[in-house]
Amino acid sequence: MNSVITASSYVLVHTPDMVLHNGTTITTEKIVNPESEYLKELPKHIRSYEDVIAYAPNQTYIGNMTPEELAAMPQPWYDTKVEAKREGKFGEILPQDEFYMLMQICDVFDLLVLEKGFAAATKEKFVKNPAVIPSMVEKIKEGVDLAEIEALVNDEHAEGLYMDGKLVGAVKRAHDVDTNLTAHVMHENLVSKASSVLALIHLIKNSGIDASEIDYVIDCSEEACGDMNQRGGGNFAKAAAEIAGLTGASGEDVRGFCAAPTHAMITAAALVKAGVYKHVAVTAGGCTAKLGMNSKDHVKKGLPALEDCLGGFSVLVSENDGVNPEINLDICGRHTVGTGSSPQAVINSLVAAPLDKVGMKIVDIDKFSPEMQNPDITKPAGAGDVPLANYKMIGALAVTRHEIERADLAAFPEKHGLVGWAPTQGHIPSGVPYIGFCRQDILDGKIKNAMIVGKGSLFLGRMTNLFDGVSFVIQGNSGASAASAMDEAEVKNMIAKAMKQFALSLMEGEEEQ
Amino acid sequence: MDLENQKRVKDLAEANGPENIIVILGASESEAAGLSAETVTAGDPTFAGPLAGVSLGLRVYHVCEPEIKAEIPADLYEEQIGMMEMVLDVDSIASEMKSIRDQYCKY
Numbered sequence: 034m035n036s037v038i039t040a041s042s043y044v045l046v047h048t049p050d051m052v053l054h055n056g057t058t059i060t061t062e063k064i065v066n067p068e069s070e071y072l073k074e075l076p077k078h079i080r081s082y083e084d085v086i087a088y089a090p091n092q093t094y095i096g097n098m099t100p101e102e103l104a105a106m107p108q109p110w111y112d113t114k115v116e117a118k119r120e121g122k123f124g125e126i127l128p129q130d131e132f133y134m135l136m137q138i139c140d141v142f143d144l145l146v147l148e149k150g151f152a153a154a155t156k157e158k159f160v161k162n163p164a165v166i167p168s169m170v171e172k173i174k175e176g177v178d179l180a181e182i183e184a185l186v187n188d189e190h191a192e193g194l195y196m197d198g199k200l201v202g203a204v205k206r207a208h209d210v211d212t213n214l215t216a217h218v219m220h221e222n223l224v225s226k227a228s229s230v231l232a233l234i235h236l237i238k239n240s241g242i243d244a245s246e247i248d249y250v251i252d253c254s255e256e257a258c259g260d261m262n263q264r265g266g267g268n269f270a271k272a273a274a275e276i277a278g279l280t281g282a283s284g285e286d287v288r289g290f291c292a293a294p295t296h297a298m299i300t301a302a303a304l305v306k307a308g309v310y311k312h313v314a315v316t317a318g319g320c321t322a323k324l325g326m327n328s329k330d331h332v333k334k335g336l337p338a339l340e341d342c343l344g345g346f347s348v349l350v351s352e353n354d355g356v357n358p359e360i361n362l363d364i365c366g367r368h369t370v371g372t373g374s375s376p377q378a379v380i381n382s383l384v385a386a387p388l389d390k391v392g393m394k395i396v397d398i399d400k401f402s403p404e405m406q407n408p409d410i411t412k413p414a415g416a417g418d419v420p421l422a423n424y425k426m427i428g429a430l431a432v433t434r435h436e437i438e439r440a441d442l443a444a445f446p447e448k449h450g451l452v453g454w455a456p457t458q459g460h461i462p463s464g465v466p467y468i469g470f471c472r473q474d475i476l477d478g479k480i481k482n483a484m485i486v487g488k489g490s491l492f493l494g495r496m497t498n499l500f501d502g503v504s505f506v507i508q509g510n511s512g513a514s515a516a517s518a519m520d521e522a523e524v525k526n527m528i529a530k531a532m533k534q535f536a537l538s539l540m541e542g543e544e545e546q
Numbered sequence: 547m548d549l550e551n552q553k554r555v556k557d558l559a560e561a562n563g564p565e566n567i568i569v570i571l572g573a574s575e576s577e578a579a580g581l582s583a584e585t586v587t588a589g590d591p592t593f594a595g596p597l598a599g600v601s602l603g604l605r606v607y608h609v610c611e612p613e614i615k616a617e618i619p620a621d622l623y624e625e626q627i628g629m630m631e632m633v634l635d636v637d638s639i640a641s642e643m644k645s646i647r648d649q650y651c652k653y
Contacts, residue, residue: 065594329592377629415577422574425633433629442632 036305037357040240041469044124050195056325087117093454095121147202152176192216228318228345233277236347248310250284253297291463295487301350302360319343327414344461355514366504399480402467424450482508552595576642587650603652
């Protein structure tokens with residue numbers, strides 16, 4: 034029996050200072066071109082928290098606007114403000130100061146210190162967050178003197194944490210010589226873990242199930258944790274589950290660059306369908322390296338540096354309840370070693386080949402969710418509208434397969450596609466941003482199915498020149514739940530018993546009369 | 547063009563002679579194609595990579611330009627590129643590429 038999507042969560046973290054201190058475009062420029070005009074200009078292009086929460090793609094990411102509402106707004110979107118809400122149907126947009134506190138809660142090795150005054154002031158705000166659980170509040174530590182933090186950053190290779198350019202904390206290195214435990218790596222990993230925790234606590238809140246009921250967590254971010262003897266040993270999933278209070282869970286990390294979330298969803302669906310676990314949470318935190326990735330182009334064109342938020346998401350895959358949308362693993366696409374790298378070979382392997390297996394056509398899928406990057410970010414950087422390019426390719430494949438006329442190609446993206454709203458955080462925009470809306474659209478009867486497509490650039494790791502991708506289909510529930518199938522005999526038995534009792538009571542009644 | 551690819555192009559040009567190298571691009575946007583073409587001809591416009599200030603002046607084409615298309619068997623081209631050709635703005639890419647070649651190409 035197919036597994037179902039019970040709940041999802043989507044979170045953003047506004048990190049203006051991390052853009053300037055941790056984004057690789059910026060850190061690289063500081064090495065190769067420290068006096069550049071771009072580095073001088075960039076701070077003027079950093080957005081305020083108020084602007085970030087009034088940004089339409091961000092409000093879409095956390096569920097306050099639908100993709101259709103976003104699509105109805107003329108592009109570009111960065112110069113239009115919408116209703117600014119911190120909390121949304123799927124999650125929230127966390128400000129940077131509260132995120133530093135969350136990172137401190139996630140640090141179980143005393144590596145992160147916050148300045149006394151900053152810690153006290155932020156704690157007051159932090160504890161009011163309805164998604165935060167009591168065990169997290171208990172982990173908040175007192176701050177330290179600023180002089181101690183300055184010494185750590187200046188003399189001990191610690192990574193500084195800044196608010197409006199002011200030093201308010203630091204992440205220490207976890208080892209003197211191990212390059213996998215430097216302050217830079219610990220900072221990057223704590224950020225990934227903390228933003229994953231944020232997504233998980235919202236998932237618990239949205240799902241309504243008890244945190245202890247989750248059996249397994251799969252992390253699908255792009256970071257690696259381990260020491261010099263096991264660089265990618267893991268396990269972000271279990272580490273985040275611990276802080277989020279998932280006491281009944283174990284977990285694992287699934288990696289595959291931007292394709293990882295889709296690989297993880299397929300793994301989760303298979304584990305549940307096989308009966309190994311009842312509830313599996315797929316989760317990912319965000320990535321500091323990609324903050325401000327295209328900011329050179331944004332600065333050059335006079336735009337705000339739009340890549341100022343970390344992204345995170347979680348999806349709960351559960352045993353079939355007879356209601357929620359199902360993951361159909363019979364329609365599972367994959368880019369194989371032998372597929373080849375031409376775009377049509379890639380799209381064919383991910384979209385058409387799995388549909389052929391079950392006798393379906395491309396046009397039988399109501400919505401496709403491929404790479405859902407926000408075009409506001411990518412278009413000024415010369416990368417075009419990424420989701421639109423994907424829809425054109427899927428439509429062109431439908432033309433070559435004689436499913437639609439060439440004249441209908443122009444209408445294909447609007448009919449079967451969506452606009453992009455996700456931040457360019459690698460794995461975050463890949464296929465999964467639509468799962469939350471998709472679940473609702475199927476429950477509301479707006480669509481009958483959708484295909485989630487994840488693609489990944491494996492060649493970036495220099496281990497292979499290959500590309501990768503996988504896909505699966507979400508469809509309406511057939512109505513038969515796991516519980517109903519398993520307990521049919523029991524139900525019959527109960528009805529028989531009830532009938533017998535009823536008959537007996539009738540007979541007793543007759544005797545009394 | 548990322549820093550590693552710039553290094554590979556530079557090394558190949560040095561090893562084989564720039565006059566013996568043709569760079570073929572597959573970018574999906576004219577602007578991105580133009581930036582890569584500029585990098586291997588005039589030098590890295592972002593001044594970040596190994597080709598910053600290095601004007602190799604290489605011959606550079608997009609795979610959808612007629613000069614390259616003519617070199618490839620029609621059935622193979624249709625199989626590998628046909629779908630993308632349908633999707634891309636080939637005219638705008640070709641005009642951007644020609645403009646870069648006219649300005650900076652040395653061969």
